[in-house]
Amino acid sequence: MGMFDAIDISASGLTAQRLRMDVTAENLANAQTTRTPEGGAYRRKTVLLQQAEGGFAGTLAATVGSAEAPAGVEAVGVVADTTPLQRIYDPGHPDADAQGYVTMPNVNPVTEMVDLIDSSRAYEANLTAMQTSKAAFTKTVELLR
Numbered sequence: 492m493g494m495f496d497a498i499d500i501s502a503s504g505l506t507a508q509r510l511r512m513d514v515t516a517e518n519l520a521n522a523q524t525t526r527t528p529e530g531g532a533y534r535r536k537t538v539l540l541q542q543a544e545g546g547f548a549g550t551l552a553a554t555v556g557s558a559e560a561p562a563g564v565e566a567v568g569v570v571a572d573t574t575p576l577q578r579i580y581d582p583g584h585p586d587a588d589a590q591g592y593v594t595m596p597n598v599n600p601v602t603e604m605v606d607l608i609d610s611s612r613a614y615e616a617n618l619t620a621m622q623t624s625k626a627a628f629t630k631t632v633e634l635l636r
Contacts, residue, residue, distance in 0.1 A: 497624040503543055503563025504617035510566050511538045511610035515603050522598040525586040533596040535572040540564050572597055 514536050524533040543565040574597045582591030 495628075498621055500563040501617045501621035501624065503565060505614060505621070507538070507540050507564045507566050508610045508614035508617065510569075511540075512607060512614070514538050514569055515607045515610065518598050519600060519603050519607075522596060522600055522603075524596055525584075525593060532576050532594045533598070534576070535574070535596065535598045536569050537572055538569055539567040541567050 518535050521533040527533050541564070543562045576597050577595040578592045579595055580591055581587055581593045584593045587593050
C-alpha cells in the first residue's frame with residue numbers, strides 16, 4: 492500500500508458522495524415537474540456506484556500475485572428510477588389528460604431527504620479519513636527531520 496493510497500481512496504469517496512448529493516438535489520428540485528424535454532413527467536434519478544479498479548497498482552499487484560491493491564469507489568452512471576409515476580386528479584392543471592388526471596414525478600421528498608442525509612454523512616466520514624491520513628503523513632515527515 493502506497494503512502495498516498497488512503498488519500499486517493501478517500502478522495503474517490505468524496506467525489507462519489509458529492510455526485511449523490513447533486514443528483515438528490517436535482518430530484519428535490521424537480522419533485523413537481525410535469526414537463527421535461529423528453530416529454531412527460533420527471534423521473535427520479537439514482538447514482539450507481541461500484542468499487543474502482545486498483546489502477547496500475549492493482550494490475551501490478553495481481554501480476555506478481557500479491558494481495559489486491561486498495562481501490563476506492565467510482566460512479567458508474569446516473570440512471571432513471573423505473574418505479575411507476577404518480578397520477579393525481581387535478582382537472583384544472585394544464586397537463587391534465589381528458590379524464591382530469593396529471594402524471595406527476597415518482598419523487599418522494601422524504602426519501603430524497605434521507606438519501607441526502609446519508610450521502611452527507613458518508614461525505615463527512617471520507618473527509619475525516621482524509622484528514623486523519625494527512626495528519627499521520629505530517630507526523631511521519633516531522634519524525635524524519
